[in-house]
Structures are given as C-alpha cells and as structure tokens.
Amino acid sequence: MGRWVLHLPVALPRRVDAVVLVVALRDSLGHVPALDFGEATVSAEDDQSRRTRVWCDARLGGGQRCELPLAHDGGCR
Template sequence: MAAMTAPRWIIHLPTTLTSLDEATTLAVALRDSLGHVTAIDFGETTLSEEDQQFLRTRIWCDAKLDGADRCRRRDDHDGPCGAMDEGPHR
C-alpha cells in the first residue's frame, strides 16, 4: 500500500488586473522575484477570471527536463522544452 502524502495548499491571490496578458506579466514577475522560495511551485501556476475560477489557464509548460529542471517556457510553446524563460508574451 502506498504511503499517504499530506495535501498541498493553494493560495488564491486575487488581483485588480483585467486582462490575461496583465495577469501573466504579474505571474512572471512574481516567479522572477520569488523563484528562490522553494515552498512555491510556480510551474503549476494557473490563472482564472474572478467569476469563473473553475476555468483555469495554465501559464508554464513545466515538463520535466534532464536532471531536476523543468521547462520554463509558456504552456503552448513551439519547439523543444527548455530551462530558459522566453518571456511572458511568447
């Protein structure tokens, strides 16, 4: 029988932003400034409209790369995965 793991907690952080691009830019800025905090899993970041929180938009691909790295490119990126960030709007 597999060992049970403790549930992870999600922090819902409402904003006053009104566009997906603005929210994505903020998510990138938060990842860039708080990326050293190991308790935050930025690869799993999703965005949703305030009144449709069940419809989530994934930000990053987060596929496993060689070693412990994960893909830092946008979820819908073209080409191979990579550890280099391509910026918020590509």
C-alpha cells in the same frame, strides 16, 4: 503531514496583465523553494473553475521543468 496550497486571488483587467504579474513574481521570488511557479494558473474572475496554465512545466529530467510559456514553439528547456 500533508502540504498546504496558497491561493492568492488578484483582480486584473486582462489575462495578459495576470500573466505579466505571475512572471514578475517568479522573477522576484523564484529563489523561494516553497513556491512552485510551474503550477501557476490564471482564470477569469467569474469562471475560476476553468484555469489556464502559464508555463509548459514539462518534466525535463534531473528534477528540472520547462520554464517556457504554455504551447511554446520548439523543444522544452
């Protein structure tokens, strides 16, 4: 049996507002194992095929992934 992906469009006026909402959702729902916030992306409403990742999400070993913003300075953690 395959996996299903939930797409939940939210209309906000600015990209930064969308990122703030994703961060708030991760902070409040991060304990739910079915949610993969590392794969969170944002896009313009009229250009949904061009998505921008929110977090780096690089593999760190031991099943962990980097939780820092995309294009962060310094090493992953």
